[in-house]
Amino acid sequence: MHQLEYWNDYAGESWARxxxxxEGLNAALGAxxxxxxxxxxxxxxxxxxxxxxxxxxxxxxxxxxxxxVLGMDLSSPMIEVARxxxxxxxxxxxxxxxxxxxxxxxxxxxxxxxxxRMCLMLLDDPVRGARTIAGALRHGGRLVATTFRSAADNPWxxxxxxxAVPYLDGLPPLPLPGEPGPFAFADPARPHHVFTEAGFVxxxxxxxxxxxxxxxxxxxxxxxxxxxxxxxxxxxxxxEDRQAAARAGVLKLLAAYRDGDGQxxxxxxxxLITARRP
Amino acid sequence: xxxxxxxxxxxxxAEYRLVESHLGPDRPAGLLAHVSxxxxxxxxxxxxxxxxxxxxxxxxERLIRAAGLAAQxxxxxxxxxxxxxxxxxxxxxxF
Numbered sequence: 001m002h003q004l005e006y007w008n009d010y011a012g013e014s015w016a017r018x019x020x021x022x023e024g025l026n027a028a029l030g031a032x033x034x035x036x037x038x039x040x041x042x043x044x045x046x047x048x049x050x051x052x053x054x055x056x057x058x059x060x061x062x063x064x065x066x067x068x069v070l071g072m073d074l075s076s077p078m079i080e081v082a083r084x085x086x087x088x089x090x091x092x093x094x095x096x097x098x099x100x101x102x103x104x105x106x107x108x109x110x111x112x113x114x115x116x117r118m119c120l121m122l123l124d125d126p127v128r129g130a131r132t133i134a135g136a137l138r139h140g141g142r143l144v145a146t147t148f149r150s151a152a153d154n155p156w157x158x159x160x161x162x163x164a165v166p167y168l169d170g171l172p173p174l175p176l177p178g179e180p181g182p183f184a185f186a187d188p189a190r191p192h193h194v195f196t197e198a199g200f201v202x203x204x205x206x207x208x209x210x211x212x213x214x215x216x217x218x219x220x221x222x223x224x225x226x227x228x229x230x231x232x233x234x235x236x237x238x239x240e241d242r243q244a245a246a247r248a249g250v251l252k253l254l255a256a257y258r259d260g261d262g263q264x265x266x267x268x269x270x271x272l273i274t275a276r277r278p
Numbered sequence: 279x280x281x282x283x284x285x286x287x288x289x290x291x292a293e294y295r296l297v298e299s300h301l302g303p304d305r306p307a308g309l310l311a312h313v314s315x316x317x318x319x320x321x322x323x324x325x326x327x328x329x330x331x332x333x334x335x336x337x338x339e340r341l342i343r344a345a346g347l348a349a350q351x352x353x354x355x356x357x358x359x360x361x362x363x364x365x366x367x368x369x370x371x372x373f
Contacts, residue, residue, distance in 0.1 A: 162346035171338040176330075176365050253349050 012075035014227040014236065016052060022224060028210040029146060030055050030117035033272060034062075037144040042066040043112040046136060048101050048129075048145075049073055049119025053082025053094075059115060060094045068093055070111075074100040101129040106136040113137075116145040118270075120194075121185040130198030137277040143200060145273040146208065150186035153269025156212075156254060157182060160225045163250035167242050168234035191273050200275035208272040213265050221264055222247040222254070279310070280330040281366040287320040288357045294321045296353050300344035308332025330367060 034055065039045050039062035047056040050071030060069045071094065073079050079098045086094045097104070102125055114133045123129040133143060151158050165171060175181030185191045188205040195203045214221045226235045226246055235246055259265040286294070294314065308328040315322060327333045345353075 159349075161342060162349050164346070165343050166346045166350065171342060173334040173338050174342070176334075177363055249346065249350060253346075 012077045014232055016075070016077035016081045018224055018227065022052075022228070025212055025214045025221070025224065025228075026051075026118070027054070028212045029268060029270060030058075032208055032210065033115070033117060033144050033146045034058050036272065036274065037062075037113055037115050037142075039063045039067070039069075039113055039115075044068045044110060045070070045113045045115060046106070046111045046133070047071045048114060048116040048133060049122075050079075050082060050096070051075070051117075052078045053085050053096065055115065055117050056082065056094060056096070057085060057089055057091060059113075060089075060091045063093070065091075065093050069095070071096045072099050072101060072104060074098065101132050104132055106132060108135050109138050111137050112141050114141065114143045114145075116143075118146055118148065120145055120191070120273075121147040121182060122180050124180055126180075126184075126191075126194045127197045130194050130200070134199045134277050139277055141277045143195070143273070143275040143277075146270045147185040147191060147273065148182045149188075149207065149269040149271055151183055153186075153209075154182070154267070156225070156257060156266040156268075157229065159253040160222075160250050161229055161231050163222075163253035164226045164231045164235060164246040167245040167249055168231055168238055170234060171230045172233065174230060185271060188271060191271055195273065195275045199277065201278045203275040204273070206272045206274075208270040210268045210270065211265055212268055213259075213263065218251055218258070218262065218264050219247050222250040226250060279368055279370050280327040280333055281368070282323075282325050282327070282333055283364040283366075284323045284325075285317060285320060285362050285364075286322070286357070287317075289321045291316065291321060293348070293353050293357065294323075296351065297344050297348040300347040300351075301340055302344075306332070306336045306340065309336070330365075333365075 039059050041064045043063045044067060045059045045063060047059055047069060050056045050073045053071050056069055056071035063069060071082055076098055079096050082096045086096065102123055114137055120126055120129060148154055175184065178184065192203050192205050226232060235243060254264060257264055257266050309325060310328060311326040313324045
């Protein structure tokens with residue numbers, strides 16, 4: 001399934017409906033990158049693959065009302081939630097744009113910083129997307145992004161799928177090596193090549209290890225985790241007893257990742273990618 | 279034709295057979311050849327398929343489910359999650 005279709009179908013709707021809970025999961029994946037990005041007051045920032053806008057609003061806090069932040073995502077339901085959160089926050093210096101970074105028409109030379117949390121490995125043509133970002137940055141503008149490393153570095157991702165699928169009606173086709181998907185950038189040479197090919201310089205790809213400690217009852221978290229991935233569609237279509245079995249199956253496989261209080265504690269291996277437009 | 283080389287570090291033959299037992303008796307549609315055996319510290323599977331679509335269908339409809347069932351019945355799930363795959367697309371031999 002193409003990303004545009006995927007993120008405007010059950011995945012985008014599910015992420016939008018569960019924005020609060022999912023942000024609780026994902027916050028750890030972007031917190032360090034937000035620190036590294038260190039957006040300054042008055043800067044203009046673009047947040048690529050902003051989802052429901054949590055990172056966009058965090059960047060807006062950093063730049064303050066003299067700055068500008070544009071969140072961009074191809075998911076209509078997620079952008080709708082982002083706009084609601086922006087209105088609630090009263091941040092008039094934040095805008096959101098429903099667009100695919102590979103084809104988006106952005107004003108050239110207009111941003112000081114491009115930020116992206118866990119998005120760029122999903123692009124059909126990441127070099128094209130990176131070129132769009134480079135063109136939108138001012139000369140000297142910087143890029144800070146995170147992407148997943150390998151399945152071995154993020155075992156919870158395949159375990160959630162394997163735990164759920166025996167109780168559900170199959171999966172959509174899964175990505176093969178090199179295809180868009182969570183592990184498309186597993187080899188650090190790939191993101192290094194993508195951003196160098198797109199015209200960036202000073203490209204650095206460094207491991208970033210974090211632990212996701214989602215709030216909430218583990219069974220509820222298991223349901224959210226299933227919805228995040230390729231089994232999400234089958235899960236949402238399943239009867240309640242099958243959904244419960246799938247959640248139990250996931251928790252069984254994630255047993256090694258429960259802390260002393262029984263809460264899930266999921267290791268996450270990312271790349272922290274930094275680069276600069278010359 | 280479509281070839282897949284799948285390496286599973288740390289997986290033993292017994293663990294591989296456990297996954298295999300959950301695949302069911304039917305030969306997957308489009309599977310032309312299957313070879314598996316030990317590799318350094320793990321298990322390697324080499325499959326040749328009539329088409330990429332045949333492999334994708336097998337992966338999404340049977341393989342992941344079988345790995346999940348094996349994990350539910352004793353396979354260390356973190357081992358099952360650690361694999362690499364190399365794929366090759368090409369034409370059939372001309373004879």
